[in-house]
Amino acid sequence: MARKQKQKPNVCPRCGTVVESPDKTWTLTSPIPDKKGRITVTVMGSFTCPRCGYKWRAVISKIKVGGDEESEEEAPEPRQGEIIEIDLDEVYQEADKA
Numbered sequence: 672m673a674r675k676q677k678q679k680p681n682v683c684p685r686c687g688t689v690v691e692s693p694d695k696t697w698t699l700t701s702p703i704p705d706k707k708g709r710i711t712v713t714v715m716g717s718f719t720c721p722r723c724g725y726k727w728r729a730v731i732s733k734i735k736v737g738g739d740e741e742s743e744e745e746a747p748e749p750r751q752g753e754i755i756e757i758d759l760d761e762v763y764q765e766a767d768k769a
């Protein structure tokens with residue numbers, strides 16, 4: 672029985688050379704959450720094969736953010752009644768002294 676192996680993202684699709692690290696990585700964030708309210712963040716990488724020079728992009732990993740697994744992060748509520756007033760005249764006077 673030949674078991675189909677999942678292609679690793681860092682293996683050259685042309686010659687099979689393992690590339691240790693990607694040239695560049697970036698993340699793609701899905702704008703639409705799934706049924707559980709989680710957002711999928713996909714980590715992409717661009718690779719260059721040192722052997723044959725082939726360049727490709729591959730999905731390195733997918734991270735699900737939000738929903739049940741992660742602790743719910745609520746946006747901090749803006750505090751009310753806390754107004755910081757800066758007296759500009761005072762600031763300028765301080766600047767003159769310095």
Ligand SMILES: [Zn+2]
Nearest residue numbers: 683686720723
């Ligand atoms: Zn290659």
